[in-house]
């Protein structure tokens with residue numbers, strides 16, 4: 001069975017780099033650009049029906065995450081961003097090397113700076129800005145501690161990102177649907 005997952009909406013058609021992988025059970029709609037070696041897991045919704053969404057190279061979007069935008073801004077997600085399971089992204093920007101924890105919610109117009117980690121289940125309130133290379137936790141999200149770009153914790157995030165970059169090839173080559 002061929003499941004269609006990439007949808008044009010009027011004249012707005014997703015642009016997806018040839019090296020990106022979008023799982024057939026994800027939905028990508030309308031005004032969306034997806035960069036090189038991006039991995040989009042099953043049950044992700046990236047819905048560019050109200051505003052444009054851009055996703056930079058080597059970013060991953062994990063199962064159940066939702067990305068939506070608004071007419072008043074472009075939602076820009078940078079390079080090598082990790083978006084954990086079930087995260088909700090209604091942010092204006094998520095800059096390079098940021099990590100969004102499982103179930104985190106980035107509310108309307110919020111801005112995640114470079115190298116920031118938003119912890120599991122944290123809620124970044126409307127239009128909140130963060131400072132680079134820091135961890136934010138809680139509801140509403142508050143500064144917890146620094147995340148040094150040269151630390152072991154940062155290296156572990158980078159290694160984790162690399163597994164998702166490798167997944168783009170692995171899934172294209174070796175993922176086979178088992179017909180009943």
Ligand SMILES: CC(C)(COP(=O)(O)OP(=O)(O)OC[C@H]1O[C@@H](n2cnc3c(N)ncnc32)[C@H](O)[C@@H]1OP(=O)(O)O)[C@@H](O)C(=O)NCCC(=O)NCCS
Pocket residue numbers: 062082083084085099100101102117118119120121122135137138
């Ligand atoms: C925020 C985070 C980095 C903290 O990691 P850590 O330093 O190993 O945390 P610890 O488990 O040692 O806990 C330290 C303290 O922070 C608290 N804490 C940990 N995670 C928290 C969270 N998500 N929200 C609120 N508080 C949190 C702990 O309760 C503990 O508090 P205490 O000192 O009062 O007992 C981690 O919990 C996290 O959210 N990582 C994101 C992982 C992720 O979602 N990756 C996406 C891939 S799926």
